[in-house]
Amino acid sequence: DADVTQTPRNRITKTGKRIMLECSQTKGHDRMYWYRQDPGLGLRLIYYSFDVKDINKGEISDGYSVSRQAQAKFSLSLESAIPNQTALYFCATSDDSGAGVYNEQFFGPGTRLTVL
Amino acid sequence: KQEVTQIPAALSVPEGENLVLNCSFTDSAIYNLQWFRQDPGKGLTSLLLIQSSQREQTSGRLNASLDKSSGRSTLYIAASQPGDSATYLCAVSTSGTYKYIFGTGTRLKVLA
Numbered sequence A: 001d002a003d004v005t006q007t008p009r010n011r012i013t014k015t016g017k018r019i020m021l022e023c024s025q026t027k028g029h030d031r032m033y034w035y036r037q038d039p040g041l042g043l044r045l046i047y048y049s050f051d052v053k054d055i056n057k058g059e060i061s062d063g064y065s066v067s068r069q070a071q072a073k074f075s076l077s078l079e080s081a082i083p084n085q086t087a088l089y090f091c092a093t094s095d096d097s098g099a100g101v102y103n104e105q106f107f108g109p110g111t112r113l114t115v116l
Numbered sequence B: 001k002q003e004v005t006q007i008p009a010a011l012s013v014p015e016g017e018n019l020v021l022n023c024s025f026t027d028s029a030i031y032n033l034q035w036f037r038q039d040p041g042k043g044l045t046s047l048l049l050i051q052s053s054q055r056e057q058t059s060g061r062l063n064a065s066l067d068k069s070s071g072r073s074t075l076y077i078a079a080s081q082p083g084d085s086a087t088y089l090c091a092v093s094t095s096g097t098y099k100y101i102f103g104t105g106t107r108l109k110v111l112a
Helices: none
Strands: A002-008 A010-013 A019-025 A031-038 A042-051 A054-057 A064-070 A074-079 A087-094 A105-108 A111-115 B004-007 B010-014 B020-027 B030-038 B044-051 B056-059 B064-066 B072-077 B084-096 B100-102 B106-111
Touching: A002 A087, A010 A019, A019 A031, A019 A087, A019 A111, A031 A064, A031 A074, A042 A064, A042 B084, A042 B100, A054 A064, A064 B064, A074 A087, A105 B004, A105 B044, B004 B084, B020 B030, B020 B084, B020 B106, B030 B064, B030 B072, B044 B056, B044 B064, B044 B072, B072 B084
Parallel strands: A010 A111, B010 B106
Antiparallel strands: A002 A019, A019 A074, A031 A042, A031 A087, A042 A054, A064 A074, A087 A105, A087 A111, B004 B020, B020 B072, B030 B044, B030 B084, B056 B064, B064 B072, B084 B100, B084 B106
């Protein structure tokens, strides 16, 4: 089984709709991240969370919100989707326990979101 | 503000060639640097991570080096194979924040 999973894998929605992307992990990591990837722009950080009670904005948080429901779950919401939010979205985790390589990131398979 | 650049953006080489991918960053106060591979439409697979106190890391045919003072890392791929065709991304985490900043990647094509 994959260590970091994302649902849905593909989603097509319309402008103005609310949509939630979900991420779950079985790695036991405290740190979780949401990125978006656009052609030519690389990956950009939307939000990150270093534990269940800690939520931080990344470089492009406008139009997005997140919820850290548990150590293993981190959801990204688009309250009112717009076409320029069409992108590939990735969830990632990293370890701060010292058990593995500190802060090495592990990625989920991505969600391809299209907003019409 | 940390900026990460990868040159070239695309590279095409014949099978068997040794090659070097470059990654440069503007702020030398990094915590670690991670190289990833991404196949088209897929997620990112971690290849190598170099901590700020290290100079290089090796895994199979891959070797990554880090020179913090010059703001550079290189990923060396020995005896390239068509299966190495993918986009290679480097990402840098800055000391104190532990967030990663990504380069835009080098798209590699190895020709059979």
